[in-house]
Amino acid sequence: MERLINIDNGGTLTDIVVGSGADFTFTKTLTTPADLSQCLFDGITKASTQLFGEPNLAKLLHSTRHIRYSSTQGTNALVERKGPLIGLITDNPRLVEELRDSEESASLFDDFVGERVAVVAEEGTEDDLRSNLVAEINRLTTAGAERLIVAAATLEREQLYKRAMLKNFPRHLLGSVPILFSWEFATDTSRPRQIWSGIINSFLHPTVERFLYSAEHRLRAHKVKNPLLIYRNDGASSRVAKSVALKTYSSGPRGGLEGTRALAEAYGLQNVLMIDVGGTTTDVGAVHNSTIATDRRGSVKGVAISYEMSNVRSTGVGGSSIIAVKDGEITVGPESVGAAPGPACFGFGGTQATITDVNLLLGVLDPQTYLNGEMALDAERSRAVITKTIAEPLGIGLNEALIAMEETYSARMAGAFGDLVDDAETTTVAAFGGGGPMSACSAARIAGIRHVLVPRLAAVFSAFGISFSDIAQTYETNITGKSVEQVDEAKRAMEANASRDMFQEGHDLSDCQLEWNVITEDGEEILSLKATYALPHPTIEGGSPDRKSAAVSAGTRDVRSSATTGETIAVYQLDDQVPGATAQGPAIVEGPFFTARVPRGWTLDISAAGDLQLTDAK
Secondary structure, eight states, X not given: OOEEEEEEEOSSEEEEEEEETTEEEEEEEEOOXXXXXXXXXXXXXXXXXXXXXXXXXXXXXXXXXXXXXEESHHHHHHHHTOSOOEEEEESOTTXXXXXXXXXXXXXXXXXXXXXXXXXXXXXXXXXXXXHHHHHHHHHHHHTTOXXXXXXXXXXXXXXXXXXXXXXXXXXXHHHHSOEEEHHHHOOOSOHHHHHHHHHHHHHHHHHHHHHHHHHHHHHHHTTOOSOEEXXXXXXXXXXXXXXXXXXXXXXXXXXXXXXXXXXXXXXXXXXXXXXEEOSSOEEEEXXXXXXXXXXXXOEETTEEOSSOEEOOEEESOSTTEEEEEETTEXXXXXXXXXXXXXXXXXXXXXXXXXXXXXXXXXXXXXXXXXXXXXXXXOHHHHXXXXXXXXXXXXXXXXXXXXXXXXXXXXXXXXXXXGGGOSOGGGEEEEEESSXXXXXXXXXXXXXXXXXXXXXXXXXXXXXXXXXXXXXXXXXXXXXXXXXXXXXXXXXXXXXXXXXXXXXXXXXXXXXXXXXXXXXXXXXXXXEEEEEEEOOOOOOOOOOOOSSOEEOOOOEEEEEEOSSSOEEEEEEEEGGGOOTTEEEESSEEEEETTEEEEEOTTEEEEEOTTSXXXXXXXX
């Protein structure tokens, strides 16, 4: 039986979905920041235990057609500004102003590049140029630059710089300080976009590179023939050697969006807002009339880049985001405790408060059933940390602090998507990720939305969404002013590149779908080609049974509803409910690896597919 494994690597937890036809096995494991390949193999081993009744990594790997991998590591690195220092070499003294033309771009430039800019004179002999380049590269590296971007006025000028660098610096020295040439990296009509693409790619590259080649090495040790595929932010997959780091940014949320589109089509939903709540970030995207909102030229933190991206926003609020007191106010994120040390209740030495600690003390989380019982939570550690970092600085009691922290967190989450609501009555929030179902209803109510959909696979839904991807490569060339013969020549060259790349992906071009387009952009004509090799996709069942029945409670839980009061509410196990089951909030629903909180005034219904549909009566 041929399987497809999807991996969604987050800052705190890594999700694994193994699919074969309509059957899916899924699990989660703690992310191992020191070696991301470790959590990948830990997760696959756990999945093999579910499939075969005992751990058998080799058997699962050798019955797998492809492993498709996405990671939030790049997103998290940008949110937390953790990456290499970048140096910029240019012959345009006005370039820095062009790259810092907005508040967002100025902030990114200061954090990534700062003062590490070298301006090389345009005039002079080639010997003068080489001498100047050597001096400037030495100056930039002495100033701490770990990667260099070359952004000359013309392609020819950059090629001259490249020859000069290769002549004056041995290749092994250049390799220790990698250099990216902006004209070679991206095809674009806008130089700022092109250069920013190179800067951001260089910032993200080390985070992605270390893991990917380590993982490929370990897979080869298991004699796995099919290469690891990288899931990209354009919704397609490709092998490691055929991917760039920039296209991994926000790739996990694109998987969530593909799954959200499948939900929208299955349930006939007009407007769906995705909130994918991980450990470090909440990722928000929209699906309108079964169409994912995308930008031909995407943006990263408000800065335009050269590649297409789904229109996803990442906000630094998640299950492991640090809740603190600053200037007498409670704040949430963007810093995160990640998987190491993790929330205080994990017992790994965490000393800062998170919403996971809050929900444990409120009674929303059961310390014995967290992550399907695979991790026992320590309430005393949460109590000590929240008392020290929140309650005492504010001069309030612990229970008052818990309610204030929960309200602040819900408001922050609502702020992540509230401005995207055009018509609240026709909008549904699709809530997933490990933390999405827990706070979705409270955040939706703040935003005025009455409908929330929590898929049964919520805890691993972005990994599941990767199941809708194919293997693809895209190409572009500027054909402005070219003759018919020149355009035909350009098409032949692009098709030859596609044939080569898809062959290296393991497929003949004759087995691929070719999609040609001519795009007008900034007064220029761009010819584009997308070559796609289709992989099997799953289907999602939608709809709700007409016949309703009372949901079956698995017990009760004491949950604090205010600083002075608590209440005993019903707990429902999602997998124990039949389609058509219904109940009223307040309630807790425990699904596979997630907990959903249903507030008072909300109704829960179980769909035909076993998904959780939540409706606010207000």
